[in-house]
Amino acid sequence: MEYAIVDIETTGGYGVKNKITEIAIIIHDGDCEIERYSTLVNPKGYIPQKITALTGITNDMVSGQPEFHEVAKKVWELTEDRIFVAHNVSFDFNIIKNEFAELGAKFQRKKLCTVRLARKVFPGKTTYSLGKLCEGLGIPLQNRHRALGDTEATALLFKLILKENGAEQLEKELEALNKETKLPPNLNAKAYEALPEKTGIYYFYNTNKEVIYVGKSKNIKKRVTQHFNSGDKSSKASNLLHEIADVTYEVTGSELVALLKESEEIKTLLPKFNHAQKRIRFNIGIIQYKDQNGYVRLGLDKGSATNIPSYLKFSSKSDAQRFLQKIVNKGVLCQKMVGLQTGKGSCFEKQLGMCRGACVNEETALSYNARLKKVLDSFSLSSDSYLIKDEGRDIDEYSVIWVQNGEYQGFGFFNYDIHDLETIKESIKKVKNNRDVIGIIKAFLVKQNLQIIQLEDSTPSGMLF
Numbered sequence: 001m002e003y004a005i006v007d008i009e010t011t012g013g014y015g016v017k018n019k020i021t022e023i024a025i026i027i028h029d030g031d032c033e034i035e036r037y038s039t040l041v042n043p044k045g046y047i048p049q050k051i052t053a054l055t056g057i058t059n060d061m062v063s064g065q066p067e068f069h070e071v072a073k074k075v076w077e078l079t080e081d082r083i084f085v086a087h088n089v090s091f092d093f094n095i096i097k098n099e100f101a102e103l104g105a106k107f108q109r110k111k112l113c114t115v116r117l118a119r120k121v122f123p124g125k126t127t128y129s130l131g132k133l134c135e136g137l138g139i140p141l142q143n144r145h146r147a148l149g150d151t152e153a154t155a156l157l158f159k160l161i162l163k164e165n166g167a168e169q170l171e172k173e174l175e176a177l178n179k180e181t182k183l184p185p186n187l188n189a190k191a192y193e194a195l196p197e198k199t200g201i202y203y204f205y206n207t208n209k210e211v212i213y214v215g216k217s218k219n220i221k222k223r224v225t226q227h228f229n230s231g232d233k234s235s236k237a238s239n240l241l242h243e244i245a246d247v248t249y250e251v252t253g254s255e256l257v258a259l260l261k262e263s264e265e266i267k268t269l270l271p272k273f274n275h276a277q278k279r280i281r282f283n284i285g286i287i288q289y290k291d292q293n294g295y296v297r298l299g300l301d302k303g304s305a306t307n308i309p310s311y312l313k314f315s316s317k318s319d320a321q322r323f324l325q326k327i328v329n330k331g332v333l334c335q336k337m338v339g340l341q342t343g344k345g346s347c348f349e350k351q352l353g354m355c356r357g358a359c360v361n362e363e364t365a366l367s368y369n370a371r372l373k374k375v376l377d378s379f380s381l382s383s384d385s386y387l388i389k390d391e392g393r394d395i396d397e398y399s400v401i402w403v404q405n406g407e408y409q410g411f412g413f414f415n416y417d418i419h420d421l422e423t424i425k426e427s428i429k430k431v432k433n434n435r436d437v438i439g440i441i442k443a444f445l446v447k448q449n450l451q452i453i454q455l456e457d458s459t460p461s462g463m464l465f
Helices: 049-055 068-079 089-102 114-121 130-137 147-177 189-193 220-229 235-243 255-269 317-331 365-380 421-427 437-447
Strands: 003-010 020-028 033-040 083-086 111-113 200-205 211-217 246-251 284-290 296-301 386-391 397-404 407-415 451-454
Touching (some): 003 068, 003 089, 020 068, 020 089, 020 147, 033 068, 033 147, 089 111, 111 114, 111 147, 200 255, 211 220, 211 235, 220 246, 255 386, 284 317, 317 365, 397 437
Antiparallel strands (some): 003 020, 200 246, 284 296, 386 451
C-alpha cells in the first residue's frame, strides 16, 4: 500500500475563492519515501498580507509560476491509486478537489488524516497542531507553513504513528473517513458534493422546493452526512429522508451567527420537520430575595419566568442549575445560598475550605452580596446595548452581532478596514426580534469568550475593533 502525503498553502479565501499557492507531495510506503514533488502555484489572484505573514509566500514569488491546470496532471498521477494523507485532510483534499472541479474533473481518493490518527495513537495532547505535535514527539520541522516543510514533517509523523502500532487505527480511520454516504432517493449527488466543511446553516427542500428542515453546524457537510447515515429508523427521520430533494447552505463562519440565523429562519419558514425548535419556552426562572440576615439568595421559580430579565430565564431546571453552578464557580459563591444545596448547617464546600462562610454568617452579607452582584452583572448583558465581534466567512472579514437595549437587531459581515460604529450599525440588516435570541446569545457567551463592545451615549465613532 502506498500513500501520497500532501500539504498545500493557499490564498486563504472562502470556498472556491481559496486558491493553491504551493503544493508538495511525498510518495511513501509507510516506511520509506519513494518520490517527492513540490512547486509554487500561481493562484491568479491576490495573496492577502496576513497569509504572506504566515507562509512567507508573496505575490511576486508566485508571479510567473505555473497555474494549477499546468500541474494538475502531475498531481493527479501522483495521488492516483494511492491513499491521500494530510494533517487535517479535509482542508487540503477539498481545496484540491475544488481546483480539479474547475477543470471539469472529479477528484476522488481514499483519505487518511494524521490529526485523527495522532489523537488515537498519542492521546492526551492539549493540541494536535502539526507544530506542537512535532515539538512534543521530537520530529524535526523546518520551513513551517511552507508546503514541502510541512509535508516532510507529516511524513515523519505518519511513519511514527505506524511504528507505534497505528496500523489498526489506520484501518479504522480508512473505513470511517471513506464510508460511502447513502443519499436520500430524491437528492441529486451534486448538491451533496457541493456542501462545504464550514460553519453555517443548511436547508433541506422537498420536490415542491419547500424548505422542510433548517439546521446549523460547525461543519455543514459532516452534519448533513450524519442525517443520511444516522441509522435512525423512526418514522420522522425516515419521512424526512424520503422527502429531501435538494439541499442548500449559507456559510456564516461564526457559530453564534449560525445559531441566530437558524432561529430566525425556523420562525419565518416554519419548516415541517423543525417542530421541536419552532418555540423555545422559558419554563423556569432564577429569582433573587434577601433572607432575614440580609444575604441575597437565589432560587428557582416557575411562576417568575415571564417577569425577570431574560438572562435569568431557562427552558429547563437542569439548564438553570448549570447556570447557577457557573456563577458559583466564577464568583466563589455558596452552593446553599443559590439553592444548589439544602439542609441545616454549612454547605459541603465550607467543610472543605472552599466556601467563605456566608451559609453560617462567617462572611458578611455586604461582602457576599457585592460579589454576587458582580458575577450576575457579568452575565446579564440582557438589558444592555452592545456589539459582539466574531469570526467572518473567510480570513478577510469579521462578523458583528448587534443588541440594542436588550433587543437583538441583527448581524453583518465587515472587512477589517471597517471600524466605524455608525457604518457598522447602518450596514447591519435589521431583523424582527424574537424572544429566543437573547437566550441564545446569553447561553453562547457563557461558553465562549468573544469580544464585546458596550454601547453608550459616549461611545466614540472611531476605531471600535
